[in-house]
Amino acid sequence: MYLLNGENKQTLDFSDRGFQYGDGLFETISVENGIPLFLDLHLQRLITDCKKLLIPPPDNHLLQTEAFQLAKGVDCAVLKLIVTRGLGGRGYRQPEKISPTRLFSLHPFPVYPENYFQSGISACFCNVRLGLNPMLTGIKHLNRLEQVMARAEWETLDIQEGLMLDLNENIIEGTMSNFFLIKDNILMTPILDLCGVEGVLKKIIISLARDHNIEVVEKKISKNEVLIADELFVTNSIIDIWPIKKIESKRFEIGGVTKKLQSSYLILKQEAIHVV
Amino acid sequence: MYLLNGENKQTLDFSDRGFQYGDGLFETISVENGIPLFLDLHLQRLITDCKKLLIPPPDNHLLQTEAFQLAKGVDCAVLKLIVTRGLGGRGYRQPEKISPTRLFSLHPFPVYPENYFQSGISACFCNVRLGLNPMLTGIKHLNRLEQVMARAEWETLDIQEGLMLDLNENIIEGTMSNFFLIKDNILMTPILDLCGVEGVLKKIIISLARDHNIEVVEKKISKNEVLIADELFVTNSIIDIWPIKKIESKRFEIGGVTKKLQSSYLILKQEAIHVV
Numbered sequence: 001m002y003l004l005n006g007e008n009k010q011t012l013d014f015s016d017r018g019f020q021y022g023d024g025l026f027e028t029i030s031v032e033n034g035i036p037l038f039l040d041l042h043l044q045r046l047i048t049d050c051k052k053l054l055i056p057p058p059d060n061h062l063l064q065t066e067a068f069q070l071a072k073g074v075d076c077a078v079l080k081l082i083v084t085r086g087l088g089g090r091g092y093r094q095p096e097k098i099s100p101t102r103l104f105s106l107h108p109f110p111v112y113p114e115n116y117f118q119s120g121i122s123a124c125f126c127n128v129r130l131g132l133n134p135m136l137t138g139i140k141h142l143n144r145l146e147q148v149m150a151r152a153e154w155e156t157l158d159i160q161e162g163l164m165l166d167l168n169e170n171i172i173e174g175t176m177s178n179f180f181l182i183k184d185n186i187l188m189t190p191i192l193d194l195c196g197v198e199g200v201l202k203k204i205i206i207s208l209a210r211d212h213n214i215e216v217v218e219k220k221i222s223k224n225e226v227l228i229a230d231e232l233f234v235t236n237s238i239i240d241i242w243p244i245k246k247i248e249s250k251r252f253e254i255g256g257v258t259k260k261l262q263s264s265y266l267i268l269k270q271e272a273i274h275v276v
Numbered sequence: 277m278y279l280l281n282g283e284n285k286q287t288l289d290f291s292d293r294g295f296q297y298g299d300g301l302f303e304t305i306s307v308e309n310g311i312p313l314f315l316d317l318h319l320q321r322l323i324t325d326c327k328k329l330l331i332p333p334p335d336n337h338l339l340q341t342e343a344f345q346l347a348k349g350v351d352c353a354v355l356k357l358i359v360t361r362g363l364g365g366r367g368y369r370q371p372e373k374i375s376p377t378r379l380f381s382l383h384p385f386p387v388y389p390e391n392y393f394q395s396g397i398s399a400c401f402c403n404v405r406l407g408l409n410p411m412l413t414g415i416k417h418l419n420r421l422e423q424v425m426a427r428a429e430w431e432t433l434d435i436q437e438g439l440m441l442d443l444n445e446n447i448i449e450g451t452m453s454n455f456f457l458i459k460d461n462i463l464m465t466p467i468l469d470l471c472g473v474e475g476v477l478k479k480i481i482i483s484l485a486r487d488h489n490i491e492v493v494e495k496k497i498s499k500n501e502v503l504i505a506d507e508l509f510v511t512n513s514i515i516d517i518w519p520i521k522k523i524e525s526k527r528f529e530i531g532g533v534t535k536k537l538q539s540s541y542l543i544l545k546q547e548a549i550h551v552v
Contacts (some may be wrong), residue, residue, distance in 0.1 A: 018295050091427075129410075131471075135407070146409070147297070
């Protein structure tokens with residue numbers, strides 16, 4: 001189901017700059033019980049990032065209305081929102097008057113063969129390196145060839161996520177998730193000053209950790225620090241929190257800090273579903 | 277005028293991965309007198325780059341046929357070809373069976389207020405820095421936010437192109453062109469090992485220079501080397517060769533090497549138009 005600029009449409013104009021140049025952004029939102037979860041945070045990020053890309057952000061209230069319109073009566077689904085710089089002529093120069101395209105789409109919630117939230121996942125290190133780009137870092141934009149190429153590295157169902165390093169050999173994120181490690185009860189996550197996506201769930205997890213007086217550090221993290229960590233997990237708005245139980249041949253426990261954050265997150269999520 | 281997978285269509289499926297993730301490539305081809313110029317070189321690059329991105333390249337002969345079909349009877353136009361990884365579900369993982377999308381579109385040839393080929397252009401240095409990404413370097417892919425942001429830096433009609441530096445402060449290219457400088461009769465152009473697009477015209481110019489026994493060097497080039505050069509020019513398949521006569525406050529002559537390459541290029545182009 002699609003809603004293009006408020007209308008039921010099935011197709012896009014070829015001249016949309018999202019298609020021509022990846023000139024736009026997106027959000028991936030979990031829908032449960034008719035509620036687009038943490039919609040405020042998603043739209044806040046979208047609007048902030050639109051401004052960084054000089055795209056006039058669509059009206060927040062309008063986006064809220066359309067998101068709830070699509071989510072209405074839906075038990076469980078993924079709501080994706082794409083915003084682009086709109087239609088334009090050939091050439092990188094942006095049109096004088098920008099009318100952004102907004103596209104909501106509703107997708108089936110992915111079915112995973114196991115309860116990865118509880119039992120954890122197996123991960124690998126990807127060979128593809130994330131390029132460095134301070135201008136675009138943090139933004140969930142449509143230039144995603146790096147993630148596509150990294151995700152193409154494995155076919156096996158035995159691996160659920162790949163961790164990506166950047167050109168400087170620092171761990172940055174999963175192909176579709178943010179990454180956390182716990183060492184000596186300190187929660188650490190890569191600092192995304194040169195590349196990576198600032199996930200909505202990353203922000204929530206950091207905030208929950210601080211509520212629990214868990215020390216949180218955003219810093220450069222090496223592959224070796226990952227391998228000697230006490231606990232590892234990845235997060236995004238659809239998978240929530242997946243502990244990593246195995247990476248390459250190294251095994252990890254689903255430890256106390258991870259479990260504490262998972263249960264706090266589940267409470268927060270239940271509140272979000274039931275109190276709107 | 278559009279040709280989507282061989283059919284006259286006006287719109288694109290939302291689920292095309294070109295739109296969802298910038299998961300594709302493009303070519304911009306000059307059409308003169310019914311001929312898509314240097315089509316072989318364009319398709320050669322496209323097919324090579326498809327392979328780098330693990331996109332099964334469309335059939336070369338089919339692309340040739342469709343290009344000539346659109347160009348037929350057209351005096352002067354721009355032919356754009358976009359190839360994407362095709363339709364796909366949500367998520368970075370590529371579909372098991374990839375059916376690439378190919379879209380040809382015909383656009384009016386841009387009208388420039390002056391004959392920049394003869395009289396030269398004014399350029400600026402962009403503030404936006406190109407990120408570093410050895411995996412994607414050279415490829416004319418659809419992840420073009422850097423170029424969009426760089427081109428948004430100036431509105432004035434007094435500037436025709438912006439030169440972009442990378443994160444290491446090396447000159448790489450123009451927002452829409454490759455860049456050359458001449459110093460002591462040596463033709464130099466940035467080495468694109470970390471970022472940049474390997475233009476079809478760049479290849480042609482280097483080959484013409486070698487035919488004239490002009491020494492050609494691909495190397496790292498600093499901003500300072502640009503400012504003390506004897507001659508500067510930028511190239512792409514639509515503008516051909518534009519000498520730079522002014523960058524910031526510094527003025528340049530349209531020198532002998534540039535003029536020699538321009539006249540050789542015009543001869544080559546005439547041959548391409550008349551001998552197919």
